[in-house]
Amino acid sequence: MSRRSWSVLSVLAVVIMLVTACSPVPATQAPAAAPAAATPVTLTWAFWGSPEEAVSHKAVADAFMKEHPEIKVETWNEPWDNYFTKIQALWASGDPKAVPDIAFLWPTPKYAAEGVLENLDPYIQKSGYDLNDYWGGLLESAKYKGSVYGLPRDNEINVLYFNKDLFDKAGVKYPDENWTWDDLLAAAEKLTVKDASGKVTQYALAMEGGKYSKWVNQNGGAILDDYVNPSKCLLSTPESIAAVKFFSDMMNNGYAMRDADLSQAGGDQAVFLSGQAAMIIQNTSRVSSFNAAKMNYDVAVVPIPAGGKRWNPAGGAAWVMSAKSDNKDAAWTFLSWLQGKDGGEKLYTERGEIFPALQSVANSSVFMTDQPPANKKGIVAEAAASGVGGFGYFPEWDELDSSVIGPAMQKIWAGEADPAQALPELCKLADQFLKDKGFPKQ
Amino acid sequence: MEDTNRRSTARLSVPAQSALTVALILGSLIMLAPFFVMLVVSLWPNEAFLARHFPLNQITLANFVETFRVIPFGRYILNSAIVTLIVTVFQILISSLAAFAFARLRFRGREGLFLLYLATLMIPTQVTLIPNFLIIRSLGWYDHYQALIVPALFSALSTFLLRQYYRSVPLDLDEAARMDGASSLRIWWQVIVPLSWPVMSALAIFTFQGAWNDFLWPLVVTNSDKMRTVPIGLSYFVGQYSTAWNLLMAGSVIALLPVLVIYLLAQKKFVQGITLTGMGGR
Numbered sequence: 001m002s003r004r005s006w007s008v009l010s011v012l013a014v015v016i017m018l019v020t021a022c023s024p025v026p027a028t029q030a031p032a033a034a035p036a037a038a039t040p041v042t043l044t045w046a047f048w049g050s051p052e053e054a055v056s057h058k059a060v061a062d063a064f065m066k067e068h069p070e071i072k073v074e075t076w077n078e079p080w081d082n083y084f085t086k087i088q089a090l091w092a093s094g095d096p097k098a099v100p101d102i103a104f105l106w107p108t109p110k111y112a113a114e115g116v117l118e119n120l121d122p123y124i125q126k127s128g129y130d131l132n133d134y135w136g137g138l139l140e141s142a143k144y145k146g147s148v149y150g151l152p153r154d155n156e157i158n159v160l161y162f163n164k165d166l167f168d169k170a171g172v173k174y175p176d177e178n179w180t181w182d183d184l185l186a187a188a189e190k191l192t193v194k195d196a197s198g199k200v201t202q203y204a205l206a207m208e209g210g211k212y213s214k215w216v217n218q219n220g221g222a223i224l225d226d227y228v229n230p231s232k233c234l235l236s237t238p239e240s241i242a243a244v245k246f247f248s249d250m251m252n253n254g255y256a257m258r259d260a261d262l263s264q265a266g267g268d269q270a271v272f273l274s275g276q277a278a279m280i281i282q283n284t285s286r287v288s289s290f291n292a293a294k295m296n297y298d299v300a301v302v303p304i305p306a307g308g309k310r311w312n313p314a315g316g317a318a319w320v321m322s323a324k325s326d327n328k329d330a331a332w333t334f335l336s337w338l339q340g341k342d343g344g345e346k347l348y349t350e351r352g353e354i355f356p357a358l359q360s361v362a363n364s365s366v367f368m369t370d371q372p373p374a375n376k377k378g379i380v381a382e383a384a385a386s387g388v389g390g391f392g393y394f395p396e397w398d399e400l401d402s403s404v405i406g407p408a409m410q411k412i413w414a415g416e417a418d419p420a421q422a423l424p425e426l427c428k429l430a431d432q433f434l435k436d437k438g439f440p441k442q
Numbered sequence: 443m444e445d446t447n448r449r450s451t452a453r454l455s456v457p458a459q460s461a462l463t464v465a466l467i468l469g470s471l472i473m474l475a476p477f478f479v480m481l482v483v484s485l486w487p488n489e490a491f492l493a494r495h496f497p498l499n500q501i502t503l504a505n506f507v508e509t510f511r512v513i514p515f516g517r518y519i520l521n522s523a524i525v526t527l528i529v530t531v532f533q534i535l536i537s538s539l540a541a542f543a544f545a546r547l548r549f550r551g552r553e554g555l556f557l558l559y560l561a562t563l564m565i566p567t568q569v570t571l572i573p574n575f576l577i578i579r580s581l582g583w584y585d586h587y588q589a590l591i592v593p594a595l596f597s598a599l600s601t602f603l604l605r606q607y608y609r610s611v612p613l614d615l616d617e618a619a620r621m622d623g624a625s626s627l628r629i630w631w632q633v634i635v636p637l638s639w640p641v642m643s644a645l646a647i648f649t650f651q652g653a654w655n656d657f658l659w660p661l662v663v664t665n666s667d668k669m670r671t672v673p674i675g676l677s678y679f680v681g682q683y684s685t686a687w688n689l690l691m692a693g694s695v696i697a698l699l700p701v702l703v704i705y706l707l708a709q710k711k712f713v714q715g716i717t718l719t720g721m722g723g724r
Contacts, residue, residue: 050678051667052512079677082661089662092572095579269684270492285683 040072041330046100048083091116101325106317112144113395118321120148123332133358137314137387150318151339154354156283159299166278179303188255191278200254206268206277209259209413213390217311218304219243231440233430244419259413284355299373312382313390484691505692518675526653529594541604542630559598589663607641672697
């Protein structure tokens with residue numbers, strides 16, 4: 001044989017050695033799994049996030065295992081945007097060993113409809129777990145056909161963040177709980193800065209277009225007549241139209257950033273940090289980055305229309321139990337500990353990672369710290385106004401929102417459509433969509 | 443090939459040639475722009491990118507260091523390297539043997555079998571994902587190198603491309619070798635393989651690139667940081683509420699380097715291969 005063929009053969013040999021060197025791994029793991037059944041029960045716990053973000057989840061798992069030595073929790077994390085691809089593939093495989101016992105999930109009803117989640121009602125009844133501690137409307141996002149399928153970890157509380165320096169510079173009083181839409185408009189006029197050519201260099205407000213339901217519900221309007229079993233779109237009512245017009249007029253006047261400009265500029269976090277926007281309306285996930293940047297800011301409740309009501313869209317990803325779990329009792333023990341006021345909820349809140357789903361934790365010293373923002377009471381006031389109305393709880397909602405409602409709204413935010421015309425048209429399409437999907441269902 | 447090029451450009455008038463040059467430069471600038479953006483974003487803090495403002499005094503290599511701190515990127519690179527090298531070498535070898543059989547050996551049902559191979563190209567990977575996953579699970583390979591390597595060892599596309607090329611090699615060569623007493627395996631190794639280096643190296647680059655960038659399959663069959671590959675590591679920088687663009691781009695620069703080096707080393711063969719397999723026009 002030539003020298004070349006010898007070198008090819010030796011590469012082959014090395015590769016074969018490499019491959020065979022890997023193969024003893026399953027062999028050594030298989031016997032290790034067998035005695036584990038006799039000692040602690042092992043649960044797999046899935047969530048999204050980078051290895052860095054997983055650190056705090058692992059600390060929570062460690063705290064649990066200290067209290068419950070009979071249960072071993074193994075964590076499992078995937079990047080945010082691929083988590084759902086992977087978990088669906090695992091469920092589709094139908095292999096109970098591969099599927100995590102407890103998983104972080106959103107939206108719960110969609111997965112419950114697929115039959116992959118365990119109905120938690122029997123466990124809640126048996127253990128006497130307290131559902132009344134959850135904020136109003138929050139559990140609706142984790143229910144399917146009237147049964148609880150998940151326990152929400154946090155509640156998305158949208159508050160008004162304001163940059164104190166920019167308010168001081170413009171000589172505007174800080175917003176408080178008495179502010180109405182008129183006060184917001186008056187402040188917006190003073191906080192908007194334009195250059196000589198008329199181009200806006202500082203916006204008064206930046207808010208994602210998708211959060212419009214806040215204005216609509218505050219003004220007594222609604223997206224749908226029922227969010228579980230809808231029969232009619234209500235965005236064409238005078239109250240809804242006036243609310244959408246309030247927001248789109250702010251964009252048309254240059255007070256608020258257009259939705260497309262906002263995402264182009266890197267989102268509300270970026271424009272607030274850079275001082276391009278004096279106020280943003282967003283959930284509490286921004287707090288840590290504004291604190292890290294040592295910004296001079298505070299939060300306030302979002303202004304409401306005269307005669308309107310405070311309203312916040314209840315919602316948060318939930319911990320669910322897999323219907324395929326082979327350790328369901330242990331899984332419930334872990335789940336109820338995670339969502340107990342002395343367990344996971346407390347630890348996540350202490351780390352400043354969530355606004356807790358449980359009222360008792362939000363009102364305790366765990367949340368009411370001296371860390372900024374100072375106005376924690378404002379956050380709790382918005383949380384107390386949590387309710388249904390931000391999105392549908394039926395599996396077809398995503399499709400309705402992305403194919404019918406979203407595109408029409410985008411035109412309004414871009415200043416290409418008048419709400420008074422566009423919203424009735426939108427509702428016609430939405431009603432047809434609901435009819436085609438067989439709504440209202442009996 | 444260089445000769446024909448020189449002759450054809452020589453025929454062009456001066457204005458036409460300069461127009462051509464300008465058009466080509468513009469074209470390459472457009473193609474290079476995304477890479478330039480990637481490099482710029484990787485060299486500044488994330489805030490600089492969000493503000494679309496890149497002051498020269500803020501230029502930094504910290505993102506590259508940070509990439510390795512936030513995720514076990516070194517381990518991911520090692521995994522990707524092991525998987526990609528083994529897959530590339532073996533896929534070419536195995537596909538080459540299969541292509542040799544389909545192109546040079548006569549046996550019953552050869553054409554039918556080959557059509558079956560081709561038919562597998564029509565099935566999207568998403569369809570075979572779950573069945574393949576179940577097979578891997580039942581073999582106990584979930585979250586092991588075997589799961590990343592074995593399914594990629596054979597490729598119908600590589601077999602097809604190599605077979606087409608082998609068929610263009612005159613049969614007389616085989617016959618002459620057989621008269622001298624060579625076995626089929628020896629004909630493959632000493633006649634066919636030496637004549638098909640260009641196409642094989644081009645194929646090796648495609649395979650390398652495909653294995654290095656593969657995302658969906660490694661995502662589904664790996665579970666721990668020990669087995670993750672580079673593309674999955676990169677997607678960690680895209681978070682629920684925000685994206686670390688600076689780290690994502692720094693990681694992308696690092697991930698691009700091996701492919702770039704291989705491409706530059708084998709550029710000539712690569713271009714030849716594209717021409718030979720009919721995948722690009724000249």
